[in-house]
């Protein structure tokens with residue numbers, strides 16, 4: 104199993120002059136995108152009027168019996184398979200006993216020792232082009248709890264005068280992905296989460312909206328001197344509501360732990376909440392003793408058994424995974440990591456890009472147009488690129504014209520604006536209007552001669568050593584040729600003629 108791979112030039116984290124490393128594992132709760140809840144037929148939707156999607160089962164009424172949602176089980180298995188996890192032939196549901204006002208049964212149906220998936224590796228690319236990965240321990244399936252709202256100025260229970268409970272969320276299928284402690288930086292943590300999100304969205308497993316709570320994650324973080332095998336004392340960070348806040352919370356907690364250690368203190372094992380407004384973490388509770396949830400197999404639910412044929416079918420249904428596409432775009436097509444991520448995260452744009460590349464090759468040239476001028480035009484007109492007048496065929500022609508140096512980049516830009524407004528074939532327009540780039544030395548020399556005659560003083564300045572004026576003269580040649588001159592050739596001929604005629 105591979106652990107993480109960092110770039111060679113990793114900046115050192117020093118504690119009292121000793122190089123340290125950050126060690127992190129992440130637990131994510133992800134609400135599954137199913138029509139109905141985990142053990143009843145209530146609708147699974149976000150934002151409904153409180154307590155309208157409830158029934159005796161999800162309200163924990165005595166005698167109500169749960170019936171597992173097969174679709175939810177399948178989605179979790181697919182999530183595991185997408186990361187190469189093992190799917191044990193036998194799995195079961197357990198009761199996790201604890202009291203909480205938004206959990207009416209006083210136990211949560213979860214999975215203890217026999218989760219649906221075990222192992223697996225989540226790959227990710229970092230912005231600097233390095234590739235990393237983080238092992239998964241397991242993914243298990245459970246039910247979500249209801250949602251408490253405390254009537255206090257900061258939404259916390261302390262100081263609240265009363266609390267409200269909404270059971271719409273109670274019983275929503277929830278999968279918990281637990282990682283191994285392979286993550287070494289905030290950038291890796293965010294890249295890991297983005298990789299999970301991208302995969303779950305692509306497979307229709309979850310919509311993964313942190314702001315709606317369909318993805319919630321806790322980060323376990325500790326520090327240790329580089330080279331030491333044992334882990335340091337960890338803290339658990341909660342309450343981040345965006346990927347950006349995950350990165351910031353990690354940065355802040357690392358700085359806090361470094362300060363504690365440098366001050367001669369010791370790290371206390373505890374849960375710390377991220378405070379978005381203050382940009383820091385605060386202690387929520389310390390975990391001196393382990394919880395005893397008195398797990399036992401749920402007697403109302405039969406164990407889950409998979410035939411290998413089922414697993415084979417589900418694996419085949421995965422199709423091409425985002426990670427595979429990313430690797431191809433970065434390694435083979437030589438796209439920059441941020442370009443590749445933007446492509447994979449916009450399925451419509453990616454389909455358009457792929458169509459164009461299939462017609463003309465040149466993925467780098469195509470991606471520059473798609474994410475550059477075309478995306479700008481799309482923003483200005485609120486029309487998505489794939490629905491614009493610039494068909495994949497037209498863009499492929501345009502790229503072909505630029506690559507063959509028939510037109511220069513300035514003409515290409517102007518042509519693209521025209522295509523966006525009215526459509527058409529770049530090949531036809533260039534032929535009809537004589538927009539082809541002039542790469543003929545004789546024709547360029549004629550224009551250069553004209554420009555030098557009209558700018559005698561500037562030419563004299565150049566010859567006197569003010570070579571910076573060359574850019575101005577090239578601009579004049581471009582202007583004189585209505586933008587069709589090959590700029591490289593124009594500069595070359597200008598230099599040559601200035602030297603000769605000096």
Ligand SMILES: [Zn+2]
Nearest residue numbers: 143145158161
């Ligand atoms: Zn229900």
